[in-house]
Amino acid sequence: MKEERSTHREPTPEQLRFREIDEALRSKLKGSLDVLVNDISRQFEQESTAKGASVGDLKPPPTNYFRAIALQHLFCRLCSADPDSFAGGSSDIGDPAIKNLKNIAATWTSQSGAGPKQPQQDM
Structure with missing residues (x-):
């Protein structure tokens, strides 16, 4: 055996x-x-x-506002860009970070069964 x-x-x-x-x-x-x-x-x-x-x-303010601001600041901090103007920073860090976020979103979407959603406007 x-x-x-x-x-x-x-x-x-x-x-x-x-x-x-x-x-x-x-x-x-x-x-x-x-x-x-x-x-x-x-x-x-x-x-x-x-x-x-x-x-x-x-x-x-809408919760999505805080989410967007938090994500913007985190992204800018990670790639050394100015969080107020988005100027500067390293595309060697920023580009892979964006690719990673897209992969996370695709994985989440496929695992959760959620399809792409239309952007919603906060009131």
């Missing part, structure tokens, strides 16, 4: 270390984003209260 070989290999020490670093980075990033969202919400509430309006009277 022929012995079956497992195709699963144990990770190398380098791969294990990379996983540790990756998990720590993801944890810090999630924590930072949570703090940012909470700070923005709190600041919006404080400013609207200070101006004499109840929070219910004022609508915060």
Whole structure:
């Protein structure tokens, strides 16, 4: 009888270390984003209260606005471009980052069963 070989290999020490670093980075990033969202919400509430309006009277900017700004700033920071003007930066970093985002979107779309959506306008 022929012995079956497992195709699963144990990770190398380098791969294990990379996983540790990756998990720590993801944890810090999630924590930072949570703090940012909470700070923005709190600041919006404080400013609207200070101006004499109840929070219910004022609508915060659309969530998609914050997503777009966060993504723009992250992209600019990664490729060393100016986040205010989008000038400068390295296309050697920016181009692969855009390709990666497109691959992430394609994978997400195929796994979630979602099809391409038309851009929505926030009100």
